[in-house]
Amino acid sequence: MNKKYLPSALIMYLNYFIHGVGCSILGQAVIKEALAAAWGVEAMAITAISAALGLGRLIALPFAGPLSDKLGRRISTAIGSASYAVYLIGLAFAFSAGQNGGYQIAYVCAIIGGISNSFLDTGIYPAVAEIISSAPGVATMGIKFFIAIAQMLLPFVLGVAVTTTATGMVSYNPLFIGCGIIYAVLFVLIFLFPLPDSEQKAEGKSEGLIASLKHTNFSFESIAMIVIGFTCTGTFQLWLNCAQNFAKENAGWANPSIMQTYYSAGTLMALVVTSLLTRKIKDVRFILVYPVICLVTLVAVLIGHSQTLMIAGAFIIGWAGAGGLLQIVTSVCNMLFPKIKGTVTALVMIASSLCNYTILTAASKMAPSHVMIMNIVLTAIGVLLGLFVNARYAKMVSLAESDE
Template sequence: MNKKYLPSALIMYLNYFIHGVGCSVLGQAVIKESLAASWGVDAMKITAISAALGLGRLVALPFAGPLSDKLGRRISTAIGSASYAVYLIGLALAFNAGTNGGYMIAYVCAVIGGIANSFLDTGIYPAVNEIFYKYPAVATMGVKFFISISQMLLPFLLGVTVALTANGLPSYNRLFIGCGIGYAILFVLIFLFPLPDQDAKGSGEKEGLIASLKHTRFTLESAAMIIIGFTCTGTFQLWLNCAQNFAVTNAGWADPSIMQTYYSAGTIIALIVTSILTRKIKDVRFILVYPAICLAMLIIVMIGQNPTLMAIGAFVIGWAGAGGLLQIVTSVCNLLFPRIKGTVTALVMIASSLCNYTLLSAASGMTPSAVMIMNIIVTGIGVLLGLYVNLRYKNRMQNTNA
């Protein structure tokens, strides 16, 4: 690693620190109540604004990756930072608009926020991978670490930024605007420091995207890796959104909210421990071992159905399911396709976004027990795919290097 790239890496990680707030803020009950009161709608209607973030991701990911490979990581990251600033400051403007179109303004801004997320993913994931090229899994898990830290701080940020409007409504516009300004600053800073892909362009002509695709052979292993982006996302998303309901209806736990604390603790600890383990163990091994751990835990919870197992399950799924597994999958894909890192990152994230939309939509009409069974099936498929990739990985890497 060249130390001259460290400031660039910090700028990119700070983008995800603020993203941790941006992607979580609409899920907070106090935010929902505040926005709903301003717009004169039911609080559950705010869920549609959150869904618009996923819509924006799906719209942008197909072309965000190729643009990152063609125009460079700096441009992709800058587009993401600027778009996220529009999203966050737009939420403040939407709140102020009240019943005069505030809801629609927020919806449009959320779509822009999803687009921003796509450009950040396809710009920053490959960039930090290129900066910390000796430890690609550590580099990509650093993204998750910065997100997790900001999400832990979010309750405190809500407390210090809340204010009352002239009508007596609680407003969190200070948080929205503050984060938006932060993104505007990062937009400027990203142009002031060097990046590896830009230096490579300066030393020689870089192969274009179409030429790279012509020389790239997509195989069953690569398809399996992309599908794992779907299954590993399903494991922690279904747990995060539905496990507390299962704890109430099946485990007899009246107030299982503490599960979120165990889940977050597992995620943060996993990021630290896994980043150390990846120095000794190949990244690809984790895409088999971690889903297998999740599968075993889900089956135990389904059979045991008691509060103690639910608490343990929250920690284990936070560790093995959400503690950087998606980032490791992205890292392994980048190793398999070194010439089109942005594009392959986009493919994994498209699979992840499709999972968010399809599985959670299906889960909304199912019982908690049925959701748990669905999670077991999805995770089991992920284990089989991870086994296949591990068996074929050595041969695939030899072909890639050749």
């Protein structure tokens, strides 16, 4: 990596560090309770605000990727930073508004937050891969690492950020406002340092999006890669949202919350170890090996019905399912589509976002054991797609080289 790009890379990773807080705060029970009290709603109603983040992602991803390819990573990242500041500071205003439209304000702000996430994805994923071009898999997994670190620190931050209003209500506005201000600072900083794609634009006019798409060979193999963005997301999202319920009903575990700790530990360890392994092993191999590990784990958990297996399963799924697999898929897609990295990142993230909506909605109407079976089926599909992609990888590389 060229040292002159180091500050730019740090700024981009810091965007995702704060994002690790921003995407998790509405899932924290204490914040849900504080917001629900302010808005006069049930705590579960805050889940609808969280869903609005996904809605915003789906709205923005189709045009965020093309914009990143046409105008550059800097503009896309800047839009994401500014929008995230609006989302977070907007939550503080929504809390203060109370029952005078606070809930509605928060819903709109959450949509903006989802839009900002899309612009960050389509700007930063390609940018860090371009900055650390010798190890793009490591570069994109670094994003997940910064998110995971922030999420681990969040419970400690909550204890410091909590305040009490003049009316005696619990408030987390200092956290919302503080993170929003940091995003405003990052918005300014992104314009102060160089990026690789900026210099490429200076050397000559890049090919337009439509022309680029016309020259791109979207084969069955490449479509399979994008669909893997759906299946690999389903594997860890279904576990994250439903495995503790399975442990209660099928393993007789009254309080399985400790599973989250093992899950996070597996994710963090995987990000370090996998980033080292990708220096020796092709990124595409993990797209097959990790889903196979997840599939075996899920089957063992379904059959075993024991707390020990649930703990082991949490660690392994955290490692092989959530420990950078989606980022590796994105990295491989970027390599196969060098001219439209932002667009192909958007396609993978659209598949991932669709999974969040469809699979989790279906899971909400099913028994935990049936959810586990659905996860096994979905992961098995991912294994078949990974096998197909690995078998046809040489052809995919050849198509990418002919596209240059």
